[in-house]
Amino acid sequence: xxxxxxxxxxxxxxxxxxxxxxxxxxxxxxxxxxxxxxxxxxxxxxxxxxxxxxxxxxxxxxxxxxxxxxxxxxxxxxxxxxxxxxxxxxxxxxxxxxxxxxxxxxxxxxxxxxxxxxxxxxxxxxxxxxxxxxxxxxxxxxxxxxxxxxxxxxxxxxxxxxxxxxxxxxxxxxxxxxxxxxxxxxxxxxxxxxxxxxxxxxxxxxxxxxxxxxxxxxxxxxxxxxxxxxxxxxxxxxxxxxxxxxxxxxxxxxxxxxxxxxxxxxxxxxxxxxxxxxxxxxxxxxxxxxxxxxxxxxxxxxxxxxxxxxxxxxxxxxxxxxxxxxxxxxxxxxxxxxxxxxxxxxxxxxxxxxxxxxxxxxxxxxxxxxxxxxxxxxxxxxxxxxxxxxxxxxxxxxxxxxxxxxxxxxxxxxxxxxxxxxxxxxxxxxxxxxxxxxxxxxxxxxxxxxxxxxxxxxxxxxxxxxxxxxxxxxxxxxxxxxxxxxxxxxxxxxxxxxxxxxxxxxxxxxxxxxxxxxxxxxxxxxxxxxxxxxxxxx
Numbered sequence: 001x002x003x004x005x006x007x008x009x010x011x012x013x014x015x016x017x018x019x020x021x022x023x024x025x026x027x028x029x030x031x032x033x034x035x036x037x038x039x040x041x042x043x044x045x046x047x048x049x050x051x052x053x054x055x056x057x058x059x060x061x062x063x064x065x066x067x068x069x070x071x072x073x074x075x076x077x078x079x080x081x082x083x084x085x086x087x088x089x090x091x092x093x094x095x096x097x098x099x100x101x102x103x104x105x106x107x108x109x110x111x112x113x114x115x116x117x118x119x120x121x122x123x124x125x126x127x128x129x130x131x132x133x134x135x136x137x138x139x140x141x142x143x144x145x146x147x148x149x150x151x152x153x154x155x156x157x158x159x160x161x162x163x164x165x166x167x168x169x170x171x172x173x174x175x176x177x178x179x180x181x182x183x184x185x186x187x188x189x190x191x192x193x194x195x196x197x198x199x200x201x202x203x204x205x206x207x208x209x210x211x212x213x214x215x216x217x218x219x220x221x222x223x224x225x226x227x228x229x230x231x232x233x234x235x236x237x238x239x240x241x242x243x244x245x246x247x248x249x250x251x252x253x254x255x256x257x258x259x260x261x262x263x264x265x266x267x268x269x270x271x272x273x274x275x276x277x278x279x280x281x282x283x284x285x286x287x288x289x290x291x292x293x294x295x296x297x298x299x300x301x302x303x304x305x306x307x308x309x310x311x312x313x314x315x316x317x318x319x320x321x322x323x324x325x326x327x328x329x330x331x332x333x334x335x336x337x338x339x340x341x342x343x344x345x346x347x348x349x350x351x352x353x354x355x356x357x358x359x360x361x362x363x364x365x366x367x368x369x370x371x372x373x374x375x376x377x378x379x380x381x382x383x384x385x386x387x388x389x390x391x392x393x394x395x396x397x398x399x400x401x402x403x404x405x406x407x408x409x410x411x412x413x414x415x416x417x418x419x420x421x422x423x424x425x426x427x428x429x430x431x432x433x434x435x436x437x438x439x440x441x442x443x444x445x446x447x448x449x450x451x452x453x454x455x456x457x458x459x460x461x462x463x464x465x466x467x468x469x470x471x472x473x474x475x476x477x478x479x480x481x482x483x484x485x486x487x488x489x490x491x492x493x494x495x496x497x498x499x500x501x502x503x504x505x506x507x508x509x510x511x512x513x514x515x516x517x518x519x520x521x522x523x524x525x526x527x528x529x530x531x532x533x534x535x536x537x538x
Contacts, residue, residue, distance in 0.1 A: 036330070038286050039286065040089045040090045040287065040523040043538070045237050049238040049537050051240045052517055053242050053260070053262050054242070054243050054244070056076065057264075057265075059247075060076060062199060063198035063204055064197045064198030065182045066137055066146060067144070068182050068185075068198070069146065069182070074527040075243075078527055078531060079236075079530045079532045081185040081187060082097050082185065082208050082530075083182065083183075083528065084179040084186065085176075089522075091344060091523070096180070097186055098112060098114065099112055099113070101179070106171035106479065107167060107169070108168070109166040109168070110163060111166070111179075113125060113127050113130055113164065114230070118207065118230070119205050120205060120207070120228075125186070126189075127163055129188050129189045130158070133192055134153075134166065138153060146178065146183035148458075149174060152168045152175060170477060171479065172477065173475075173477075174446065180444060181444065186207065187206055188206075191204065207226075208530055209235060209530050209533045210225060210241065211224050220243060222241070225238065237519065237536035238536050252264060256282060257276065257282070262514045263513040263514060266509075266510040267439060267510075268327075271390070273328050282515055283513065285512075286509070286511075287511055288341050289441070289508045289509045290342060290445075292334060292503065292504070292505065292506050293322075293439060293507055294437070295383070296437070296438050297465070297501055298434060304435060310498070311498075315370070316405070318402070319360050319504055323505055326395050326398070331505035332505060336357060337451070340354075342442065342445055342450065343447070350488075353493065357497070358497070379409070383413070383435050384413045385413070386420040387415060387420070430462060439507060447492060448472070448475050448476065451492060454468050454469070454491075454495060454500060455469055455472050455473070472491060475487040509523055516538070517537065518535075519535045
């Protein structure tokens with residue numbers, strides 16, 4: 001992967017310090033915060049097209065909804081398979097295939113299935129189809145990637161011809177919200193039983209505005225308009241979307257600029273972002289997002305296990321420089337893990353709590369004081385980065401320079417891209433690693449969705465952070481929004497002040513469209529919302 005050099009002063013100092021120039025080991029010069037104009041919509045299309053060509057960052061591994069938990073998979077799936085609820089481009093949750101969701105007892109959710117919806121083969125949607133889809137998450141042999149949301153589910157049953165009842169082991173507000181993601185996606189009961197569901201040969205049978213067309217492994221995936229789609233407001237404008245799988249960024253950027261491909265979403269800025277911004281054949285739109293850039297803590301002992309050391313490093317860090325240098329001006333500094341787009345309820349409460357937290361600007365005096373209180377540790381802190389990833393390399397070098405200016409010894413461990421994912425799932429892979437970077441995201445507009453990672457025994461509570469487990473359990477069981485917000489802001493306060501994970505920058509959706517097309521949804525819900533339905537010609 002080739003990325004262009006960014007000759008800004010802050011990064012230059014950081015890189016020089018990592019190169020062994022002691023006299024330059026000082027915090028980088030502060031850059032002005034990035035002001036971003038983030039969108040949730042693009043101009044409406046004047047008419048549909050016969051074909052639109054779109055690029056995915058890689059070929060999906062599967063389109064089976066229970067194992068679709070990543071960018072390429074959900075970008076395609078969102079246009080075909082609908083969920084019980086719908087996450088809209090402006091981050092609200094509204095009825096989807098369920099016209100009503102009721103919570104008659106704290107541990108019961110009753111979904112009334114929408115009448116008049118048909119699958120692509122013309123068969124009507126029934127409660128049996130919905131129950132079959134949800135029950136798949138309860139079968140350990142199928143390996144759902146949405147297990148956290150289904151961990152509280154006791155049973156799922158079709159309680160009427162058009163009614164499904166989900167019984168929980170304990171009250172859980174996140175379960176219902178998750179029904180607006182691919183966790184709540186519905187396939188026909190017949191297809192739900194297929195072993196090759198979601199594969200190039202097995203395909204799908206859903207109800208969305210586009211139908212599964214043809215998937216040529218290693219080449220392309222085509223979806224075609226469903227002319228019998230039930231929701232006329234979201235009827236597809238264009239007849240066919242052909243997804244390409246151009247993984248090499250340079251090749252993808254060239255294909256976009258030449259018009260060979262009409263558009264693409266990026267979750268990190270490509271090396272050629274400046275070329276796309278300067279393109280005379282298309283334009284870049286930055287969209288609101290739930291994705292953020294963070295340093296995940298994995299240390300259970302040593303200096304980085306001490307909250308005061310983490311706090312010191314966080315306070316000394318120049319997040320504005322990361323925004324401008326590493327992310328080419330596309331990422332805003334952030335003081336909490338869950339930013340403003342997560343505030344889907346009690347917004348004023350969350351905003352007030354956010355403002356009460358330490359600002360995302362530097363405080364070197366306080367940082368040095370905290371390190372002194374921590375005993376001025378001399379053991380090294382090891383940060384793992386993904387090989388061949390400029391965002392990892394540049395951010396790590398900036399943190400290394402910042403830490404060493406404080407007196408912390410920081411070592412960088414490069415992990416090959418093929419093995420980096422093991423850090424998330426394999427404790428052995430994290431041995432000797434105190435922290436590692438991630439583009440993390442929650443799925444629903446509730447900060448609790450993020451902070452639930454710190455539940456005791458959670459598979460992503462890498463450093464065993466213990467302080468908020470009881471409050472998380474209370475919050476998941478709290479149906480009253482105001483009471484839940486009070487609990488969640490308390491959790492957020494502890495997590496942020498202890499720097500359980502280090503929040504760095506909010507990452508927007510980066511959407512490029514050629515001048516030939518318009519109408520794609522530019523915000524994060526494109527992963528679960530039929531973003532291509534409005535796509536067409538200007």
